[in-house]
Amino acid sequence: MEIVLTGVAKSYGDHPALYPLDLTVKEGEFVTLLGPSGCGKTTLLRIIAGFVTPNQGRVYLGDTDITDRPANRREVGLLFQSYALFPHMTVAQNVAFGLKVRRLSKRRTAEQVDRMLDLVSMSEYADRYPRQLSGGQQQRVALARILAIEPKVLLLDEPLSALDRQLRIQMQLELARLIAEVGITTMFVTHDQEEALTMSDRIAVMDRGTIAQYDTPGEVYDHPSSEFVASFIGRSNLIKGQVVPAGAGGAQFRFGSHSLPLRADAVRRAVDVGEAAGGIGHRTGGTAVERTLLVRPDHLELLPATATAGLPGTVATFQDLGEAFIYGVDLAEGPQLTVRVPRGRGEGLLAVGAPVRVVLNEAAAEWLIPAPVGAP
Amino acid sequence: MADPGTGGCAMTAAGEALEASLMEPERRRFRAIPAPLLPATIVMIVLLVAPLAVLLSYSVLEVNGAAVEGGISFATFGRLLSSRYFWFLFGRTFAIALGVTLLCLVIGYPIAFLITRVRGWLRAVILVAVAAPLLTSGIIRAFAWIVILGKQGLVNFALTSTGLADEPVSLLFQVRSVVIGMTQLLLPFMVIPLISAIQDVPAETTHAARNLGASEFRIFWRVLVPQTVPGAAAGITLVFALGYSEFTLAMLLGGGSFNYLSIYIYDSMTSLLDWGRGAAAAALLLASSLLTVVILNLVVRRLTRWSRQTN
Ligand SMILES: Nc1ncnc2c1ncn2[C@@H]1O[C@H](COP(=O)(O)OP(=O)(O)OP(=O)(O)O)[C@@H](O)[C@H]1O
Numbered sequence: 120m121e122i123v124l125t126g127v128a129k130s131y132g133d134h135p136a137l138y139p140l141d142l143t144v145k146e147g148e149f150v151t152l153l154g155p156s157g158c159g160k161t162t163l164l165r166i167i168a169g170f171v172t173p174n175q176g177r178v179y180l181g182d183t184d185i186t187d188r189p190a191n192r193r194e195v196g197l198l199f200q201s202y203a204l205f206p207h208m209t210v211a212q213n214v215a216f217g218l219k220v221r222r223l224s225k226r227r228t229a230e231q232v233d234r235m236l237d238l239v240s241m242s243e244y245a246d247r248y249p250r251q252l253s254g255g256q257q258q259r260v261a262l263a264r265i266l267a268i269e270p271k272v273l274l275l276d277e278p279l280s281a282l283d284r285q286l287r288i289q290m291q292l293e294l295a296r297l298i299a300e301v302g303i304t305t306m307f308v309t310h311d312q313e314e315a316l317t318m319s320d321r322i323a324v325m326d327r328g329t330i331a332q333y334d335t336p337g338e339v340y341d342h343p344s345s346e347f348v349a350s351f352i353g354r355s356n357l358i359k360g361q362v363v364p365a366g367a368g369g370a371q372f373r374f375g376s377h378s379l380p381l382r383a384d385a386v387r388r389a390v391d392v393g394e395a396a397g398g399i400g401h402r403t404g405g406t407a408v409e410r411t412l413l414v415r416p417d418h419l420e421l422l423p424a425t426a427t428a429g430l431p432g433t434v435a436t437f438q439d440l441g442e443a444f445i446y447g448v449d450l451a452e453g454p455q456l457t458v459r460v461p462r463g464r465g466e467g468l469l470a471v472g473a474p475v476r477v478v479l480n481e482a483a484a485e486w487l488i489p490a491p492v493g494a495p
Numbered sequence: 496m497a498d499p500g501t502g503g504c505a506m507t508a509a510g511e512a513l514e515a516s517l518m519e520p521e522r523r524r525f526r527a528i529p530a531p532l533l534p535a536t537i538v539m540i541v542l543l544v545a546p547l548a549v550l551l552s553y554s555v556l557e558v559n560g561a562a563v564e565g566g567i568s569f570a571t572f573g574r575l576l577s578s579r580y581f582w583f584l585f586g587r588t589f590a591i592a593l594g595v596t597l598l599c600l601v602i603g604y605p606i607a608f609l610i611t612r613v614r615g616w617l618r619a620v621i622l623v624a625v626a627a628p629l630l631t632s633g634i635i636r637a638f639a640w641i642v643i644l645g646k647q648g649l650v651n652f653a654l655t656s657t658g659l660a661d662e663p664v665s666l667l668f669q670v671r672s673v674v675i676g677m678t679q680l681l682l683p684f685m686v687i688p689l690i691s692a693i694q695d696v697p698a699e700t701t702h703a704a705r706n707l708g709a710s711e712f713r714i715f716w717r718v719l720v721p722q723t724v725p726g727a728a729a730g731i732t733l734v735f736a737l738g739y740s741e742f743t744l745a746m747l748l749g750g751g752s753f754n755y756l757s758i759y760i761y762d763s764m765t766s767l768l769d770w771g772r773g774a775a776a777a778a779l780l781l782a783s784s785l786l787t788v789v790i791l792n793l794v795v796r797r798l799t800r801w802s803r804q805t806n
C-alpha cells in the first residue's frame with residue numbers, strides 16, 4: 120500500500136529532528152532512506168510506525184489518515200535494528216505472537232508459522248530460543264514474525280548493520296529477494312550507501328532533518344542535486360570554477376588556467392533550470408557563473424607525464440582497494456583529484472610523487488551541481 | 496591455557512580451579528577454593544559452619560538440658576516428629592513465610608515497575624520508602640508497628656474518630672500483625688531484584704509487541720512479566736528464606752501467645768533448657784528451608800530454559 124507523508128515535522132524539545140517534509144512511497148516500491156547519523160531516519164520510520172507523534176503533518180496509508188492511530192492498530196511492520204525477538208519464546212512462538220493477537224485459529228496459526236519459517240528457511244529451528252541463533256538467523260526470524268501478520272507496509276531500520284560484512288552482503292540479496300517475492304511496499308533505513316544503491320527503487324537522501332534528494336539510484340549517483348548528496352554517495356571530485364559561454368550554444372568549465380568543454384545537457388540542467396532552451400551565452404548574459412563540477416573518480420584516467428592531453432599533476436596518495444586502485448593526484452594548478460583505476464587496466468603501479476596527467480575518459484558524464492535555491 | 500604467571504593471582508587461581516574442575520570432577524570441591532578467597536573461607540568456617548555443626552550435633556546426641564550424656568541417638572527427632580503441636584507450628588511457619596512471600600511479590604511487582612517508569616525525585620522517594628526497613632533496627636521497626644496497629648494506635652484512632660468502627664479493633668499480637676510487619680520488612684528484598692530484572696528487559700521487545708498489534712495488557716503479561724522471572728525468583732528465594740526464619744518481628748508483633756518455629760527454638764534453648772529439642776527443630780528448619788529453595792530453583796530453571804545459551 121502507498122505511504123504518503125505531507126508536511127511531517129518533529130522536534131524533540133526545541134531541537135528539530137525533522138523539518139516539514141513530503142514523501143510518497145508508491146505501492147510495491149522499495150525506498151531507502153539514506154543519510155548520516157542523526158539526520159532523522161529513525162525518527163521518520165517511527166512516525167510512520169506510530170512510536171513517535173509528529174508535531175505537524177499527516178501520515179497516510181493508502182487513502183487512510185493514520186496519524187492519530189495507536190501503534191498497535193497500524194498494520195505497519197517495523198523490523199528493529201536489534202531484531203527485538205522475544206527471548207522467552209521459541210522461534211515458532213515468536214512468529215505466532217502477532218497471529219495470536221489477531222485471534223487466528225490454532226490450525227491457521229500453525230500453518231502460517233510453517234509457511235513463514237519456510238519462506239525464510241528457518242523451519243528446522245522452530246523450537247530453538249533466540250539466544251541459540253546466530254545474528255543472521257535471528258534477523259530472518261524477526262522478518263518472518265513481521266511478515267506473518269501480513270502488514271500493509273514494511274519498515275526496516277538498519278536491519279543489516281549488526282551483521283559482519285560477508286553476511287551483510289548475503290542478507291542484502293536475500294532480503295531484497297524475499298521482499299520482492301512478497302511484493303510489499305518497503306521503506307529501508309541505512310547509512311550504507313552501497314546498500315542503498317543495490318537494493319532500492321528510489322533513494323531519499325536525508326540531510327539534517329530534510330530530504331535533500333529523492334530519486335532513483337542512477338539519478339542520485341549521476342545527477343546529485345547538491346554537493347552534500349554528491350559527496351555522500353560514492354567518491355567524488357568536486358571542483359569549483361566558472362561556467363563560461365563558448366561558441367554556438369556550448370560552454371566551458373574553467374578552473375585555474377584549465378578549461379574543460381561541457382556537454383550542453385549538463386549545462387542546461389544545472390545553470391538555469393526553468394528558462395527556455397538556448398545558448399549559455401544568452402542565459403548567463405554572456406558572463407561567467409560560479410559552479411561546482413562533479414567528476415566521479417571512475418570518469419578520470421591517468422596518462423604518462425609525456426602525454427600532451429590532460430592536466431599535469433603528481434601522485435600524492437595511493438590506495439589499493441583490491442578490485443581497483445585509488446590515486447590522489449595533486450594538479451599542478453587546482454585541487455587534488457581522486458582517480459579510480461580498475462585493477463588490470465593500469466600499466467603497473469605508480470609511485471607516490473610520480474608525475475602524471477589526468478584526463479576525462481570517454482564515458483565521462485560530468486555534472487554541474489545546481490545552484491542552491493536563491494543563489495545567482 | 497595462557498601462561499599462568501602473567502594473569503595475576505586471581506586469574507591463576509581461577510585457572511587452576513577451572514583445570515581442577517575439568518580434570519578431576521570428584522575432587523574439585525577441595526581444590527576449587529581460589530587462594531584469594533581463603534581468608535573469607537576461614538572466617539566462614541570458624542564463625543558459621545563450626546557453631547552450626549556444634550549446634551546440630553546436639554540434635555543427634557543424647558542430651559540432658561545442655562549437657563551431653565551419651566552417644567548418637569535420633570530420639571529427639573522422633574519425639575519432635577511425633578508431636579502434633581510441632582507439625583502445627585511447622586505448617587503455620589511455612590504458611591506465613593509463603594504468604595508473606597506472595598504478598599511481597601504482589602505488592603513488590605507494581606512498585607518495582609513504577610520505580611523503573613518514573614524519574615528524578617519521585618523515583619528517589621519511592622526507593623527510599625521501600626528500602627527504609629533495611630536502614631532501621633528490627634526492634635525500632637517492631638515498636639513502630641505497635642504504635643500504628645495497637646489498641647490506641649494510629650489505625651484505630653483513625654477508625655474510631657471517623658466512626659468506621661465503634662470500638663478499637665484488635666490488630667496487634669496476631670498472625671495478621673506478624674504478616675504485615677514481615678511483608679514491610681522483606682519487601683525490599685523482593686523489589687530490588689525485580690527492579691534490575693525489569694530494567695534488563697529490552698525496551699525494543701515491548702515496542703515490537705506493540706508493532707505486532709498487542710494491547711498493553713498482553714504486552715505486560717506475555718512479554719514483560721515472563722522476562723522478569725529470574726528476578727522474581729531471586730526475590731522469592733530471599734523473602735521466603737528470611738521470612739521462614741524471622742525471629743524479632745515474630746516475637747514482638749506476635750505477642751505472648753503467638754508461636755513461630757524460630758520462637759519455639761528460642762524457647763527450647765533458653766526457657767526450657769532443652770538443647771536437644773532446640774537443635775533438632777533448628778535442623779528441621781534449616782533442612783526444610785533449603786529443600787524449599789532447591790525445589791523453587793528447579794521450577795525456575797524449567798521456566799527460564801530460554802535464558803540459557805544451548806540446549
Ligand atoms: N527520544 C529523543 N529525544 C531527544 N532527541 C532525540 C530523540 N530521538 C532522536 N533524537 C534526536 O533527533 C535527531 C534524529 O535522530 P534519529 O534517531 O532519527 O537519527 P538517525 O538518522 O536514525 O541516526 P542513526 O543513523 O544514528 O540511527 C538526532 O539529533 C537525535 O539526537
Ligand SMILES: [Mg+2]
Binds near residue numbers: 160161162276
Ligand atoms: Mg537510526
